[in-house]
Amino acid sequence: MLGRGWHHCLGLCCLLCSVGAWTYHYSDKGDYMWEQARNYCQTFFTDMVAIQNQEEIQYLNRSLPYHKSYYWIGLRKLDGVWTWVGTRKALTKEAENWAQGEPNNRRSNQDCVEIYIRRPQQAGKWNDEPCTRRKKALCYLASCQPFSCSQRGECVETIGSYRCECYPGFHGPECEHVVQCAKLEPQGVSMYCSHPYGDFSYNSTCEFGCHEGFERRGAAVLRCLPSQEWSANTPTCTAITCPVLSAPAQGEMHCSHLHGEFTFGSTCAFSCQKGFALVGLQSRESTGSWTGNTPHCEGRVLSMGCSLEDPLDPVVSTV
Structure with missing residues (x-):
């Protein structure tokens, strides 16, 4: 809350309002040209007053004492544009508060602005003036601090x-x-997270990976957004699929599947029907790709033995 009067004077300045708030100050005993007034404000306070709204104008007009030369404010023409010198922002049309017929730039040298405080007519309005005129310095001390x-x-x-x-x-x-996002607890997925503002809070990022033989389905990195949502759905890891194997001609194949048919970890054993021999590996394993080549069956060559009568003595016939 602001105080309701000028609390006390310090040296050559007076101040209004409670300690720790945005306070207005003015030069109590000295009048300055505009550049001198700004130097005074920047030396002892924050800067010259920059008017923000009609409420502030009414407050200043009600609270400041009348001075015949009135008060400088932190508005000046720079490169032809009326500019708030503290912020380097141009004066907008909506924020203009000129007195009637102002700014008139009489004699083409009126580049600084005064505010009419407690003037009988058009109190609180602005007027452009030559910057070499002497007036009260109207300053403020900011309540905003670095932290x-x-x-x-x-x-x-x-x-x-x-x-x-x-x-x-x-x-x-x-x-x-800080905004919080839902805690991530993925299954079967490796996850590494960094938390600049706390666990699973705004701007936390989590990177995801899969074990050997598995591939990721979904985003590699998730970020906690201001909306309390993650930037994408949690990814999953699925076993790498290998081509389907078939039994060789005249043979058989028996497979075991650890993570699904013909995927990483599957093993297939081969054999041949009776009368055929297996040529190649007896089994193949999926390690992301199949080991070896597909075997085949070949017919066996059978050797046959024959028994022939071979008499030792010739047969002699007699008459």
């Missing part, structure tokens, strides 16, 4: 305080909380 908003959001000055506009993935009054 405001947990360094996870933009600190926006408001009258008497500040608010945090959190970056995606963070929330809370000081952006102190």
